[in-house]
Amino acid sequence: MGKRALVIDDSRAMRRVIANILVERGFEVLEAEHGQAALDVLAQAGPVDVALVDWNMPVMNGYEFIKSVRASPQYTRLTLMMVTTETEISQVVRALAAGANEYLMKPFTADDLVQKLELLGLV
Amino acid sequence: MLSPGDFDYICRLVLERSAIVLEPGKEYLVELRLKPLVRACGLADIGGLVQKLRTDRSGDLQREVVDAMTTNETSFFRDVHPFDTLRKIILPEMIRLRSTERALNLWCAAASSGQEIYSICMLIREHFPELASWRMNIVATDISREMIQRCREGRYSQLEVNRGLPAALLVKHFERVEMDWRIKDELRRMVDFREMNLASLWMGVPASDVIFMRNVLIYFDDAMKRQILGKVYNLLRPGGYLFLGGSETTLNLDSRFEQVKFDRTLCYRART
Numbered sequence: 234m235g236k237r238a239l240v241i242d243d244s245r246a247m248r249r250v251i252a253n254i255l256v257e258r259g260f261e262v263l264e265a266e267h268g269q270a271a272l273d274v275l276a277q278a279g280p281v282d283v284a285l286v287d288w289n290m291p292v293m294n295g296y297e298f299i300k301s302v303r304a305s306p307q308y309t310r311l312t313l314m315m316v317t318t319e320t321e322i323s324q325v326v327r328a329l330a331a332g333a334n335e336y337l338m339k340p341f342t343a344d345d346l347v348q349k350l351e352l353l354g355l356v
Numbered sequence: 357m358l359s360p361g362d363f364d365y366i367c368r369l370v371l372e373r374s375a376i377v378l379e380p381g382k383e384y385l386v387e388l389r390l391k392p393l394v395r396a397c398g399l400a401d402i403g404g405l406v407q408k409l410r411t412d413r414s415g416d417l418q419r420e421v422v423d424a425m426t427t428n429e430t431s432f433f434r435d436v437h438p439f440d441t442l443r444k445i446i447l448p449e450m451i452r453l454r455s456t457e458r459a460l461n462l463w464c465a466a467a468s469s470g471q472e473i474y475s476i477c478m479l480i481r482e483h484f485p486e487l488a489s490w491r492m493n494i495v496a497t498d499i500s501r502e503m504i505q506r507c508r509e510g511r512y513s514q515l516e517v518n519r520g521l522p523a524a525l526l527v528k529h530f531e532r533v534e535m536d537w538r539i540k541d542e543l544r545r546m547v548d549f550r551e552m553n554l555a556s557l558w559m560g561v562p563a564s565d566v567i568f569m570r571n572v573l574i575y576f577d578d579a580m581k582r583q584i585l586g587k588v589y590n591l592l593r594p595g596g597y598l599f600l601g602g603s604e605t606t607l608n609l610d611s612r613f614e615q616v617k618f619d620r621t622l623c624y625r626a627r628t
């Protein structure tokens with residue numbers, strides 16, 4: 234069965250770019266423009282396998298989103314990948330400590346994204 | 357424009373010095389790869405470069421041409437599954453086999469910019485702490501001087517660390533240097549890097565338990581592949597394994613190897 238991904242980014246163009254790569258790999262793709270909207274999607278849409286999360290977004294940023302997801306017992310099987318322009322080691326460390334499973338820096342190629350998904354056992 | 361005579365000259369030079377076969381139709385590749393060198397020498401075109409090559413006695417320019425013609429594409433944990441197989445099956449097996457002598461020799465035979473051998477080093481540090489007290493001889497070689505220098509520096513751009521490298525390993529084993537990321541000294545010290553042409557004498561390569569020779573045989577003709585595989589056969593220690601690239605094989609080249617399949621990974625070992 235196809236896997237489901239949730240793409241969370243305040244840039245519509247970036248959501249499209251990521252969604253296209255995922256759809257080509259057989260994913261069903263949901264979208265949200267910030268962390269709060271993403272929590273709503275998760276609550277309503279049923280099981281999601283992986284969320285690709287931007288860091289800097291209005292309303293609720295990606296870091297806060299990851300913390301709330303990891304604080305709620307119902308999403309333990311959700312894989313989280315940060316996809317962001319933040320590239321300091323300290324930021325990567327923070328995201329991983331908060332519960333992100335992977336971290337991809339922008340800009341990236343389709344291959345880079347797919348290789349990360351491969352590392353996570355999702356493709 | 358690249359004249360047929362100049363193309364021919366470059367092809368022969370590259371074949372003689374690296375065994376890399378440049379087939380007709382690769383004129384664009386020669387032009388693309390040699391352009392920076394042509395410019396660096398203050399020359400107008402490849403014709404000028406060939407003229408200079410004909411009179412250059414030192415051999416330096418020849419080496420630079422060969423360097424420029426190598427394809428160095430690589431990435432951390434390239435293809436993922438060979439590294440899973442190394443971790444789950446091959447290394448545990450080798451550790452059992454060599455538990456009395458407590459020594460392991462690994463060779464990465466076409467290191468390119470080092471991502472492959474450093475992936476192996478990180479995997480060893482992460483999953484086989486017991487090997488820290490073993491005698492480990494890890495050798496990585498490549499024909500390209502520029503690549504071996506890059507290996508030694510262990511410095512990678514953001515684009516390079518973005519590809520295939522788990523974030524947890526990035527933060528653990530690298531440090532920031534300006535815009536780049538450098539692998540920590542502790543890992544760099546694990547590896548002995550050397551310039552070496554697979555098509556000529558193999559010097560200082562130890563008899564090995566695991567040989568990674570991935571994505572390099574594809575550049576050679578069958579006779580050269582046979583010659584190299586023959587030497588690999590002699591260098592592989594009893595029970596040892598050879599890893600080739602996804603599109604490479606020993607089949608129809610050297611029947612003394614047998615193919616072993618672990619999950620998605622094909623490896624090779626000497627037939628018993």
Ligand SMILES: C[S@@+](CC[C@H](N)C(=O)[O-])C[C@H]1O[C@@H](n2cnc3c(N)ncnc32)[C@H](O)[C@@H]1O
Pocket residue numbers: 373374375376426427428429430431434465466467468469472497498499500503552553554555569570571572575601
């Ligand atoms: C495509 S890279 C493979 C890198 C790595 N093994 C991998 O699979 O990702 C091929 C490398 O083979 C090296 N090479 C080509 N001809 C060679 C030769 N005759 N002897 C040694 N290395 C050679 C090139 O310099 C290049 O770095």
